[in-house]
Amino acid sequence: MVINDSAPERSELEVMATVKCNGDAIHHSDEEVDLSCSSPETKIDSLVSNHPLKYVWTYWYLNDQRDKSWEKRLKVVSNFGTVEEFWALYVSIRPPSLLPTACDYSVFKKDIQPMWEVPENAKGGRWLITIDKSRHHDLLDVIWLEVLMAVIGQQFGKYTADICGVVVNIRNKGSKISIWTTDCNNDESNCKIGEILKQKLINPDIDSKIQRPIFDVLRYEDHQEVQNKSSSSVKAKHIITASD
Template identity: 45%
Template sequence: MASTNAEKQQYSEVEVEGELEVSPDVLIKHPLENTWTLWFFKIDPTKTWEDCQMLVASFNTIEDFWAVYNHIDPPSLLKNGRDYSLFKQHIKPMWEDENNCNGGRWLLNVSRQQRTADLDNYWLEVLMLMIGETLEEYSKNICGAVVSVRNKGDKIGVWTEDAKDDISNIAIFIVIFLIAGILDPWKFPIPGK
């Protein structure tokens, strides 16, 4: 369906008396429930593990997420031994952080053969579900996620705040790995079988 000139002007730039004005609708950003911080890990034998973690950027809108995401290499292009981590602001991607020390993680192993075909899509899907608060009341239990590129195979981990909160942790697993299509529910082992 073609847009009329009036509709186009409503959502775009308008020239008024020689000055360019932008419709407020174009300037509105879409806030996220939380502020998120992207970290990059690069091993350096001369530094402590914690010092190898580099804060890349923090964001709290979907537009700022895309601005960051579109200016970094995808995980499949990272060299072996490198990680990206995306955690809620003020939570470091380390087990010693007070928000992580009683938590757990769901871990997805991705074979080297899947790196070019699947790793980037899986990582993006996890990020979108996580920052979009898709899990509603269970989202508060998510601390962050890590993608690790390794010689033997890559990993995506979703870190949770409370390892004993079974209902929340199972909901996180179901939404992030099964509903997102990362794991085939028909190939998932049934406990007790």
């Protein structure tokens, strides 16, 4: 994970995961909407900022209360702009595999909402990883953290400028993890992001206990196509297979 071109090795970043809110990772019951340990902003802002990230990011949570509007279901968990703030937040909330069905986590650059309609996303698209229901607990948390660290840690190099954020959708038929980019027609950037994503996912350093391949296909989809059609009928603009 690269931090402003002078990053510690990834193993050092993993050691930072020992930073915990009140000493332990907190996992809340399904009834709770607040995913923080008490007040995330207060606790995280009190940390020493030793390893700044290039961008400040916002961690969002979409709850499963489908009787409410989408906007009312969407909550900001916290902002973070350093490695220490990220780990303090990450270990204090439930991993994706423990979220109820129909919930989402989104991590977007600050001031970009995780919505198709906002200007930064309106003409964009997403690289999509679909995780089969049978491998939900095996893969979901591992891939989510791997993708999240790659994006916030600048591992996409100059192409990180074209990335708006990352999303994990918890669904009955199979969960999804996606990287959202700002321009679906920027083929050079989008293809390079897909290639780098593939390399991250086939990295042998990822948990060796997980059965390979971690993914079969990566698909790049236009947001407007996704909105207008059911996901099963969306035509991918770009496809990368694990065997390529």
